[in-house]
Amino acid sequence: TCDRLEYLTECFAEIKAQDDASGLCNRETFLKKLDIEIDRSRSQRSCLALCFMKVNFADGDAGSGSHKERIIRFLGESFAKEIRSWDTLSRYGRKTFALLMPQLSIDEARGLCNRLQRIAADGHLFSGGSPVKLAFGLTELARDKNETGSDLIERATVFLQNVSCSRN
16 A cells, blocks of 8 residues: 555646646746756756747637647657656646756857747648747846746746747
């Protein structure tokens, strides 16, 4: 009985670490990983890029809430296939993804953002013809400052702009 209870507890912990709708890392787990990666980046003196992506439906509606949710789920699944196994992709908000990219410079991260933008643009095929665009907020850890995860998040969200990646 104890073994079964321990197994079920582990299963529930794994489920809790994921967003119910998308299967991606949830916000709480993402924030924990962000702090870990900041520490790792500092100790290894390596790059760390953070990108926030907001989904914008070009027609302002793109159908019902469930239709929008299917589109966002499709995008999350597609994005997850494009990133490296050690990157962290999260459903951060209702229409927002967060992507943490250790050991990637901001210029390299910009290239990945451009690929993700093309996936979103191609997502109109899935969405029944409604164009989908991403707004990006891209930043990197300043190694010469004592930045926190909150500092990075604040900078990334400030730089959300339509279509192209922004830089700081």
